[in-house]
Amino acid sequence: MFSRKFSFKIGALLCLRSTNCLIHYRHFPSRKICLAICGTTPCYKFRMYCSPVESHRPAKVSSCWQCKAPVTSMQFFCPACNVIQPPSKETTYFDLMSSPKTFDVNTAQLTDKYKELQWKLHPDKFSDVSEEEKQLSEDQSSKVNEAYNTLLKPLSRGIYLLNLFGEQITEGEATSMDAELLEDIMEQYEVISSSDKNKIKEIETENKVSLEKCIKDISSAFAKGDVTTARQEIIKLKYYSNMAEYIKNQEDWS
Numbered sequence: 001m002f003s004r005k006f007s008f009k010i011g012a013l014l015c016l017r018s019t020n021c022l023i024h025y026r027h028f029p030s031r032k033i034c035l036a037i038c039g040t041t042p043c044y045k046f047r048m049y050c051s052p053v054e055s056h057r058p059a060k061v062s063s064c065w066q067c068k069a070p071v072t073s074m075q076f077f078c079p080a081c082n083v084i085q086p087p088s089k090e091t092t093y094f095d096l097m098s099s100p101k102t103f104d105v106n107t108a109q110l111t112d113k114y115k116e117l118q119w120k121l122h123p124d125k126f127s128d129v130s131e132e133e134k135q136l137s138e139d140q141s142s143k144v145n146e147a148y149n150t151l152l153k154p155l156s157r158g159i160y161l162l163n164l165f166g167e168q169i170t171e172g173e174a175t176s177m178d179a180e181l182l183e184d185i186m187e188q189y190e191v192i193s194s195s196d197k198n199k200i201k202e203i204e205t206e207n208k209v210s211l212e213k214c215i216k217d218i219s220s221a222f223a224k225g226d227v228t229t230a231r232q233e234i235i236k237l238k239y240y241s242n243m244a245e246y247i248k249n250q251e252d253w254s
Contacts, residue, residue, distance in 0.1 A: 060090045076121060076140060084126070084136045093147035093160060103161055103222040103230075105151055114148040154215050155241050158222075158234040165227050169235060185239055192250055204247050211240045 059072040069080035073088035074095065094101040097113050119125075121144060126137040150156045159169065188203050214237045221230035 060088070062088075076117075084121070084133055084140065086136055087139050087143045092164060093150055094164075096144065096147045097151060099151060101161070101164065103154075103158060103219050105157060107152060110148065110151055114144065117144045154218070155234070155237050158218050158230065158237065161222065162227065162231055162234060167227050167231055169231060181236075185243065188243065189246065192247060200247060200250065204244075207240055207243045207247070211237070211244065214240055 059074045061070050061072050063069065064071050064078035064081060064083065064085065066083045067078060067081040069078055071078050071085055073090040075085065077084055092101070097110055097117075099105055099110060099113070118141060121137055121140045123134060123137045123141060126134050150160050162168070188207075191199050192203060214233055218230050218233045218237065221227070221233060
């Protein structure tokens with residue numbers, strides 16, 4: 001069981017606490033570290049990825065809002081009147097981006113699909129239509145952006161995929177990780193904040209290796225249907241990803 005002070009540090013690193021990260025500054029050994037790792041927006045993003053979502057199911061048929069013709073949840077435009085439709089709550093990000101529901105995503109194909117959809121749905125292409133159609137194009141374009149950005153990166157993709165399996169990462173799980181690993185991570189943050197460029201470079205190299213191994217382990221776990229292991233590795237990936245971002249920020253500040 002970790003002490004209250006140490007648990008606050010872990011919560012700040014993972015951005016899993018439900019309250020604003022600013023409350024962690026006084027518990028963290030360095031204001032600079034807390035600002036770099038936590039800030040205020042990462043917590044929101046993390047909770048967004050963890051919010052309940054629908055798992056994959058066959059396309060649902062509804063009616064076009066204008067002509068009432070049947071439209072499936074996978075159709076952006078009505079096949080009868082060609083009017084843009086509202087985003088479907090039934091469609092997962094994987095469905096939207098025509099990608100298999102797996103952790104291993106072809107990012108080149110994902111990017112191609114993103115460009116294709118944005119070319120069709122971008123609000124600039126709807127300048128001479130009704131206000132309702134303009135709003136729908138903005139909504140569709142925004143959802144495509146969210147889907148692309150979520151699936152592009154291993155961490156957000158893993159969290160989203162976990163959620164499709166009905167699993168969520170809790171703060172309790174974060175603070176129950178291996179104590180030795182967490183202590184080591186905290187020590188690395190302190191070393192990085194010392195601005196010793198040689199030591200920072202060493203930690204950066206080690207962290208890249210840990211990141212790559214973690215991503216491989218997550219991929220393997222999902223491939224085996226081992227969601228429990230995938231969740232544990234995704235928690236680790238959050239630490240390593242934060243570490244990489246913090247090192248980058250240190251380099252920018254120096």
